[in-house]
Amino acid sequence: MAVIEVEGLWKIFGGDPERARERAREGVSKAEVKAETGSVIAVNDATFEVREQEIFVVMGLSGSGKSTLLRCINRLIEPTFGTVEVHGEDVTAYDDEQLRDIRRTKMSMVFQNFGLFPHRSVLGNVEYGLEVAGMSKSEREEKARRTLDLVGLEGYEESRPSELSGGMQQRVGLARALVNDPEILLMDEAFSALDPLIRDEMQNELLQLQEMWDPAATILFITHDLDEALKMGDRIAIMKDGELAQVGTPTEILTNPADEYVRSFVENVNRTKVLQARTVVRDPRDEEEARLRTDSPSVHPRAPLAEILPTVLKSDQPVAVRNGQGDLKGVVSRSALMEEVTRNAGVDLEEEAVEEAVTAQAS
Amino acid sequence: MDLNIGAAFEALIDWLKTNFEGFFEVAATAIGSTTEGLEDVLLLLPSWVMILLFTALAWWVASRGVALFTLVGMGLLDSYEFALFGTEIAVGMGYWEITMETLALILSSTLLSLLIGIPLGIWAAKSDTVDAIIRPVLDFMQTMPAFVYLIPAVVLFGLGTVPGVIATFIFATPPCVRLTNLGIRQVSEEAIEAAQSFGSTPTQMLFKVELPMALPTILAGINQTVLLALSMVVIAALIGSGGLGDPVVQGIQQLQIATGFEGGLAIVILAIFLDRVTQAIGERAGSTAQAA
Ligand SMILES: Nc1ncnc2c1ncn2[C@@H]1O[C@H](COP(=O)(O)OP(=O)(O)OP(=O)(O)O)[C@@H](O)[C@H]1O
Ligand SMILES: [Mg+2]
Numbered sequence: 025m026a027v028i029e030v031e032g033l034w035k036i037f038g039g040d041p042e043r044a045r046e047r048a049r050e051g052v053s054k055a056e057v058k059a060e061t062g063s064v065i066a067v068n069d070a071t072f073e074v075r076e077q078e079i080f081v082v083m084g085l086s087g088s089g090k091s092t093l094l095r096c097i098n099r100l101i102e103p104t105f106g107t108v109e110v111h112g113e114d115v116t117a118y119d120d121e122q123l124r125d126i127r128r129t130k131m132s133m134v135f136q137n138f139g140l141f142p143h144r145s146v147l148g149n150v151e152y153g154l155e156v157a158g159m160s161k162s163e164r165e166e167k168a169r170r171t172l173d174l175v176g177l178e179g180y181e182e183s184r185p186s187e188l189s190g191g192m193q194q195r196v197g198l199a200r201a202l203v204n205d206p207e208i209l210l211m212d213e214a215f216s217a218l219d220p221l222i223r224d225e226m227q228n229e230l231l232q233l234q235e236m237w238d239p240a241a242t243i244l245f246i247t248h249d250l251d252e253a254l255k256m257g258d259r260i261a262i263m264k265d266g267e268l269a270q271v272g273t274p275t276e277i278l279t280n281p282a283d284e285y286v287r288s289f290v291e292n293v294n295r296t297k298v299l300q301a302r303t304v305v306r307d308p309r310d311e312e313e314a315r316l317r318t319d320s321p322s323v324h325p326r327a328p329l330a331e332i333l334p335t336v337l338k339s340d341q342p343v344a345v346r347n348g349q350g351d352l353k354g355v356v357s358r359s360a361l362m363e364e365v366t367r368n369a370g371v372d373l374e375e376e377a378v379e380e381a382v383t384a385q386a387s
Numbered sequence: 388m389d390l391n392i393g394a395a396f397e398a399l400i401d402w403l404k405t406n407f408e409g410f411f412e413v414a415a416t417a418i419g420s421t422t423e424g425l426e427d428v429l430l431l432l433p434s435w436v437m438i439l440l441f442t443a444l445a446w447w448v449a450s451r452g453v454a455l456f457t458l459v460g461m462g463l464l465d466s467y468e469f470a471l472f473g474t475e476i477a478v479g480m481g482y483w484e485i486t487m488e489t490l491a492l493i494l495s496s497t498l499l500s501l502l503i504g505i506p507l508g509i510w511a512a513k514s515d516t517v518d519a520i521i522r523p524v525l526d527f528m529q530t531m532p533a534f535v536y537l538i539p540a541v542v543l544f545g546l547g548t549v550p551g552v553i554a555t556f557i558f559a560t561p562p563c564v565r566l567t568n569l570g571i572r573q574v575s576e577e578a579i580e581a582a583q584s585f586g587s588t589p590t591q592m593l594f595k596v597e598l599p600m601a602l603p604t605i606l607a608g609i610n611q612t613v614l615l616a617l618s619m620v621v622i623a624a625l626i627g628s629g630g631l632g633d634p635v636v637q638g639i640q641q642l643q644i645a646t647g648f649e650g651g652l653a654i655v656i657l658a659i660f661l662d663r664v665t666q667a668i669g670e671r672a673g674s675t676a677q678a679a
Contacts, residue, residue, distance in 0.1 A: 126586075128586035139581035153585035200585075
């Protein structure tokens with residue numbers, strides 16, 4: 025079930041790591057440890073698992089250690105203490121050869137500033153991973169072309185990366201990472217450098233791709249943007265000063281913030297806009313399943329609650345939740361939706377949303 | 388005991404000469420035959436054919452202007468004799484042969500610079516320790532008056548072309564090392580990480596990412612190396628390396644203004660040609676590998 029298991033992971037830069045860890049365990053803050061020992065604690069005792077085919081988001085402010093954590097997983101950065109297991113195998117114990125192998129076949133990465141090779145064409149960039157793995161020219165070219173089509177870049181094969189817009193460059197980055205059908209996709213603020221509109225478009229496309237793939241990849245997605253985290257994440261880890269403050273589903277994070285820090289993050293969030301149908305979905309009962317024909321009204325699992333409210337309220341039966349391929353993912357009942365929407369009753373925004381929806385139903 | 392620095396250096400050179408005589412002989416033969424081979428090739432075809440070839444090269448890599456300059460400039464180096472109204476007229480400087488000698492010397496010393504300088508530059512880029520050791524050595528090599536290299540070169544290799552190539556090589560290699568080092572260190576961290584994250588071996592990383600991305604900078608280093616090599620031509624002539632330095636040296640020794648000027652002009656023509664052509668090659672590489 026778990027694809028990646030991270031256990032007691034620390035990354036300490038410089039100084040005396042043993043002592044820095046000791047002091048941190050005694051409760052001394054990151055800044056004080058730095059002043060005292062000269063060590064920077066980038067990741068502080070992280071333990072979590074990433075489940076098969078989920079999108080696991082790590083969210084935190086700048087300097088909280090997100091990039092370092094991500095790089096410890098494919099060992100672009102060597103963890104100081106702790107283990108990272110992929111499918112039960114300890115990656116931290118891998119030798120160079122094994123490491124290259126897993127990077128070539130199972131895990132690939134997308135970078136914040138794209139990390140493209142300026143001296144290679146778009147096609148050459150996408151081919152790179154296959155080329156270093158020793159695949160023949162014709163085979164890798166064919167795969168690269170297919171992947172470029174998938175991300176909507178057909179016709180740009182021979183262009184140089186510098187000739188493309190930021191959004192297109194990141195599509196190249198994405199295609200380069202997807203070309204060998206990785207099981208695990210590591211994305212370090214992959215969309216942060218893009219304009220808001222393009223970012224939104226890329227987010228939707230990634231979600232769509234994730235839906236289409238069979239088997240879907242497991243995605244570890246880093247962001248500093250809460251909206252993006254809530255939109256993309258099946259589960260979210262909130263990181264602060266190298267520590268994981270909370271790991272949970274979007275609903276859990278919004279409903280039960282683990283501490284003041286997380287609460288301060290989420291308190292101004294409009295739940296009906298960021299929570300999606302998938303957070304209130306339940307499995308259909310047998311008799312319901314029979315009744316839910318493909319032409320009955322349905323909502324997308326990623327649709328925000330505010331958007332599905334009219335549909336669900338109008339229907340006297342639970343509404344089907346179907347992904348873009350039309351697969352039934354479950355149902356949303358009026359009561360479940362209302363319960364979620366009116367949680368923390370008293371918050372004006374949500375009452376407004378309910379009212380809006382009721383008026384919409386009446387008309 | 389006399390603790391004299393100069394004497395110590397002399398002792399070192401003597402020690403090298405007695406203990407590595409075999410090595411120096413092999414090196415001398417290799418360098419000598421490379422230079423002679425290049426010279427033979429350059430003089431194989433009639434001068435006017437070579438001039439047209441150089442012009443075509445300039446046109447192809449640089450521009451029409453550089454090509455025109457090459458045609459006229461190299462044309463001046465050559466000589467032409469013809470009869471006009473019954474009078475024998477000779478024009479041109481008649482330096483074609485020694486120009487090719489100089490070109491051969493520059494090419495072979497540059498070749499040696501690349502052969503040694505680029506790997507050294509790569510090594511320095513990979514290791515801060517090596518970088519820290521090499522840096523002062525390069526400074527030393529470049530600031531030491533170039534004449535000084537002639538002495539050990541002659542002691543170890545005798546008179547002629549070979550010590551000329553060696554002295555030129557020592558003087559001209561530093562920019563090649565420096566800019567290779569710089570170019571590789573300048574490759575963006577993310578591109579390196581990307582290459583690593585896709586499972587590159589260190590060799591694949593070097594040849595598929597680092598060197599190609601550093602190429603424009605490395606080529607700028609080669610351009611400087613070539614020009615420094617050319618600046619050694621006159622000095623090398625003092626130890627019998629021949630080439631375009633000869634008329635200049637002769638001009639100085641015999642106070643012949645005309646000869647000295649012609650020799651100097653020929654060097655300038657060759658310098659401009661080599662500079663523009665190597666620079667254009669660098670710019671071409673730069674436009675395909677410009678940093679993102
Ligand atoms: N090579 C390094 N040497 C020393 N300290 C480092 C190094 N790399 C990162 N750090 C420190 O580790 C901490 C975490 O850095 P990291 O880059 O992982 O943060 P981040 O959450 O990705 O931030 P951002 O949003 O700015 O990318 C920071 O305090 C940073 O200064
Ligand atoms: Mg980061």
